[in-house]
Amino acid sequence: MCTRYLFAVLIVAGLALPSPAGESPSKEQIDKLIEQLGSSTFTEREKATKELAAIGEPALEALRKAAKSDDAEVRKRAEELLPKIEMQAESTRVLAPKRVHLVYKDTPLRDAAADFQKKSGCTTQLHDPDGKLKERKITLDSGETTFWRAVALFCDKAELSEASMEDLMQALQQRGGGPGAPAGIGRPGHVFMSGLNEQLILKDGKAKQLPADDRGAVRVRALARNDLFGKVPQGEVIVPLEVTPEPKLKLQILQSIRIDNAVDDRDQKLTQVIPQVEGAAGIGGNGAIVLPGAIGGMNAPRLPRAVAQRISWGGLSQQMPVQLKKGTKEARALKELKGAITAQLLTEARPLITADKLDKAAGKTFKGSEGGSIKIVNVTSEESQTIIRLELEHPPYDKVVPAQANVVAGNGARLVAPPLGAKAQPAPLPLRGGAALGGPAQLLDSMNGLSIRDDKGNTLPIDSSRSRFQVTVMRQANGAARRSDIYTLTCPHGKDKYKPAKVVYLGRKQVTVEIPFVLKDVPLP
Numbered sequence: 001m002c003t004r005y006l007f008a009v010l011i012v013a014g015l016a017l018p019s020p021a022g023e024s025p026s027k028e029q030i031d032k033l034i035e036q037l038g039s040s041t042f043t044e045r046e047k048a049t050k051e052l053a054a055i056g057e058p059a060l061e062a063l064r065k066a067a068k069s070d071d072a073e074v075r076k077r078a079e080e081l082l083p084k085i086e087m088q089a090e091s092t093r094v095l096a097p098k099r100v101h102l103v104y105k106d107t108p109l110r111d112a113a114a115d116f117q118k119k120s121g122c123t124t125q126l127h128d129p130d131g132k133l134k135e136r137k138i139t140l141d142s143g144e145t146t147f148w149r150a151v152a153l154f155c156d157k158a159e160l161s162e163a164s165m166e167d168l169m170q171a172l173q174q175r176g177g178g179p180g181a182p183a184g185i186g187r188p189g190h191v192f193m194s195g196l197n198e199q200l201i202l203k204d205g206k207a208k209q210l211p212a213d214d215r216g217a218v219r220v221r222a223l224a225r226n227d228l229f230g231k232v233p234q235g236e237v238i239v240p241l242e243v244t245p246e247p248k249l250k251l252q253i254l255q256s257i258r259i260d261n262a263v264d265d266r267d268q269k270l271t272q273v274i275p276q277v278e279g280a281a282g283i284g285g286n287g288a289i290v291l292p293g294a295i296g297g298m299n300a301p302r303l304p305r306a307v308a309q310r311i312s313w314g315g316l317s318q319q320m321p322v323q324l325k326k327g328t329k330e331a332r333a334l335k336e337l338k339g340a341i342t343a344q345l346l347t348e349a350r351p352l353i354t355a356d357k358l359d360k361a362a363g364k365t366f367k368g369s370e371g372g373s374i375k376i377v378n379v380t381s382e383e384s385q386t387i388i389r390l391e392l393e394h395p396p397y398d399k400v401v402p403a404q405a406n407v408v409a410g411n412g413a414r415l416v417a418p419p420l421g422a423k424a425q426p427a428p429l430p431l432r433g434g435a436a437l438g439g440p441a442q443l444l445d446s447m448n449g450l451s452i453r454d455d456k457g458n459t460l461p462i463d464s465s466r467s468r469f470q471v472t473v474m475r476q477a478n479g480a481a482r483r484s485d486i487y488t489l490t491c492p493h494g495k496d497k498y499k500p501a502k503v504v505y506l507g508r509k510q511v512t513v514e515i516p517f518v519l520k521d522v523p524l525p
Contacts, residue, residue: 025055030062030211037066037321038074043240049077057089077172077501083380094347095216097146098246109136109158113202116154120147122247123199127163132204147246151200161207162200206314211337213517215244220517229321236273237324237524239334242440243341243515250346250401253431254320259339264524270334341515346508349403352395352449353505358388371395374503377486385463385492386500392450392485395507402449405505452491455501466490 033055036048052059059518065083068115101118104112110126110133117124125134140157208471212221223240232238245251262270322337353368355361361376368374374397380387393400448469452460470486491500 006244018502023198024058027062030055030059033059034062034066034074034078036354037077038069038071039127045073049081050290053081056085060089062134085160087512087514090328090511091515093251094511094513095218097217098216098248099144099146100142100150101144102140102150103140104138104140106137106139108235109133109138112138112140112154113160116150116200120150120200122147125201126160127201127203130204133160146215147217148219148244152212152214152295152443153284155202155207159204160202161205163203193274211519211522213519216515217249218251218343218345218514218515219244220519221260222337222519222522223319224523228319232525235326237270239322239324239337239522239524240319241322242317242319243343245345248348251318251355252344252346252510254318254343255512256338256342257320257322258342259322259324259337260303261336261338262322262324263335264327264331264333265333266329267335268329268331269322273323273325279437331524333524335520337517337519337522339517341517342512343515344510344512346401346510348437349506349508351504352400352507354502355390355504356502358500358502359387368395368505370400370507370509372400372505374505376426376503379500381499383495385490387488387490388452388500388503389486389488390503392448392487392505394449394485395505397413398510400509403508427499448487448505449505450487450489451504451506452489452500453502453504454493454498458498460491460493460498460500463490463492 008327030052033048036044037052039045039048052063060082063078063082066074067082069075069078098120100116101110102116102119104115107115113124113126116122128134136158138154138158140153142153145153151162151503152355208224210221219242221242221244223422224244225240229238241257243251243254259272262272264270267277320341322339352367352370353372355364355366355374358376358379359381360377363376364372366498367377371472373393375391375393377389377391379389394400452462454460467490468488472484472486493499
């Protein structure tokens with residue numbers, strides 16, 4: 001089954017099935033269906049709507065035109081279909097998994113972890129404070145598979161498990177770090193927390209196998225515990241789900257969940273119910289259960305503190321309840337639990353603004369693909385360093401979150417940015433005119449998204465002790481705010497190599513996606 005077919009089935013639940021794989025509808029077929037949206041027969045209008053929804057992304061261009069139709073019925077139905085199919089298309093792109101092939105034969109575990117990091121692009125750390133993993137070796141041929149499936153196979157063969165949040169918090173409290181502590185942890189006065197949500201931290205001990213869907217970039221697992229979300233109402237069951245993105249993605253918040261099929265081992269079909277926990281918000285579109293606090297701002301109902309902590313840790317795993325009404329016969333497991341989770345996340349960091357050819361860029365402005373710009377004020381090149389003065393206008397904060405910079409302190413130690421769980425906010429706005437603040441660059445560099453690279457694309461360090469910034473926020477005539485940051489960045493380099501060639505703004509787009517999942521043999525409490 002092709003990926004697009006799978007997403008269409010799960011996301012557009014209850015609608016007609018798409019054409020068989022390999023049979024893409026023609027432009028004429030799509031145009032005919034668009035025309036039928038305005039049919040005088042209700043049944044024909046409904047049939048055309050379902051078929052266009054099942055076709056999905058190939059129908060987008062025609063639907064965008066139909067949304068401007070003079071026919072009110074065509075326009076209305078096209079406008080209703082567009083956001084669903086656009087989310088489907090966005091989900092397919094964003095949730096495409098990283099694929100890797102691991103091959104080891106009696107390979108020392110630390111070498112294998114380094115190889116896994118190289119192949120997956122994910123920083124991989126072994127948490128080994130007691131030195132238990134020093135002599136351990138691994139033999140594995142994973143075949144080409146997804147990132148999360150590769151993690152499961154690697155852990156199984158190496159008798160490892162993923163470090164939990166409790167493990168990470170304990171590591172953060174350690175003083176002085178040590179060879180077994182995750183990178184960047186426990187150095188008093190230097191780094192309080194590294195980008196833990198960008199790392200895979202593994203510890204000794206084989207993990208218990210959990211029902212999981214690890215086919216995409218976001219893994220969904222059913223947890224064994226049944227006490228995470230309070231007391232279970234009589235005649236119902238709560239299945240806790242854990243949602244974990246690949247480290248390239250940052251999970252911001254889980255918004256809703258829809259169960260399409262829940263069948264137990266007695267062949268009883270269980271129905272989804274509104275969570276009976278304090279602050280339950282109700283049912284959203286497509287019959288999805290809307291999680292409390294996920295949408296609605298300040299007036300949204302609140303979950304109990306213990307639950308809220310489990311669904312609000314940006315970037316790392318988040319947990320959510322699936323609440324089901326039991327069948328009349330006592331069952332021990334769910335044969336299948338299928339559905340989709342709507343979530344807001346940040347995409348993989350990528351260049352959104354590039355100011356290149358720095359030696360000739362003074363006075364030029366480079367615009368970004370998602371808005372914003374970089375203006376190179378001047379560039380001063382010296383034998384051992386280059387000083388770049390620039391003005392950065394950020395892309396809109398409601399669409400893009402800047403990625404962390406590559407900054408070093410005056411002593412050469414790298415400053416590691418905090419996790420990107422929360423959206424960066426502009427400085428407070430004055431009532432009129434503008435406001436400016438300034439200081440050492442390290443105060444803002446971890447969230448500004450700026451990166452300096454050489455002509456081969458290598459990221460170069462920025463010396464924070466010799467760099468400065470100034471933030472200006474101006475109120476424009478229309479009342480909107482415009483923020484610009486003026487940076488003077490010092491980049492140390494060798495005499496004849498690693499010289500700056502471009503300034504890149506790295507950002508993560510904020511997107512809403514639907515994460516389909518199918519879990520098999522889920523134990524019931």
